[in-house]
């Protein structure tokens with residue numbers, strides 16, 4: 185019999201519920217990090233069987249956001265039964281951070297005190313551009329993407345310009361940071377974005393399905409995102425990694441996952457010498473005729489505008505939250521280092 189409190193009744197022979205989450209963010213080398221964690225770090229972590237739409241869903245069950253209607257039993261059955269009390273299972277759905285209702289849902293369903301969350305943050309403009317490239321590389325096949333992108337002549341620079349204005353107008357309506365994300369994140373405020381239709385001066389077209397443009401940028405509002413997650417969970421439940429640090433010195437940065445694993449009695453093998461993340465999920469756009477290729481020089485003004493309008497305040501909020509909660513004393517100032 186499957187009860188609502190199944191994840192609080194830990195016992196051999198009962199369902200094994202995930203307690204370690206890789207929450208985000210999308211396009212932060214989360215796939216490479218996941219392979220490190222489940223294959224290289226000698227941790228013996230249980231991953232779910234293929235739950236849904238694609239093979240990738242072994243990594244990304246997406247239950248608490250996209251597949252919630254499938255029901256809790258479906259989700260938990262994906263992990264099988266607990267064979268020993270030392271076992272640990274992971275859910276690595278890197279867009280849980282992008283859905284404001286995930287925190288509440290996870291808190292309600294899982295074994296609250298035993299949850300640990302790893303999050304990787306990446307400079308928000310590069311993150312956005314990486315997602316934009318991802319969309320082109322899959323041929324803009326997601327619903328509404330083709331229409332939404334066409335009104336911007338498929339250009340990242342134009343999307344950035346119009347999205348920054350609109351999202352910032354929303355952000356400015358709130359004095360409480362934790363209220364920003366539930367409203368200004370596209371996926372909860374679908375209509376706010378979907379109904380937004382303005383002429384794009386440069387193309388002479390009107391925006392359509394603006395929610396899929398908005399999401400490229402709202403997922404980088406890390407300060408507001410974390411304000412919300414800290415409303416639901418204790419700071420010590422999080423381990424925060426920074427993409428830049430992983431690239432520069434993976435060994436040192438990966439040390440930051442230890443508290444989240446030690447809690448489960450697990451000691452990750454991080455290696456003595458040259459530890460790198462494997463390379464995974466690299467999308468190229470050699471066959472993307474409509475893709476706007478922006479080199480460092482060309483992306484400069486786009487980055488500047490996005491930082492001024494949207495990200496600088498959010499980045500500052502993220503740094504101060506992480507400091508206040510003793511998660512990171514200092515952190516790269518993307519908006520200054522990348523300009």
Ligand SMILES: Nc1ncnc2c1ncn2[C@@H]1O[C@H](COP(=O)(O)OS(=O)(=O)O)[C@@H](OP(=O)(O)O)[C@H]1O
Pocket residue numbers: 209210211212213214215216278310313314315317318431460461462463464465466467
């Ligand atoms: N080892 C390593 N080091 C640094 N960067 C890496 C690594 N592996 C993958 N990548 C880059 O990470 C981007 C893909 O991130 P994700 O796997 O999180 O994407 S996804 O959200 O799961 O779709 C994607 O970024 P962009 O190249 O900028 O698009 C990958 O190239």
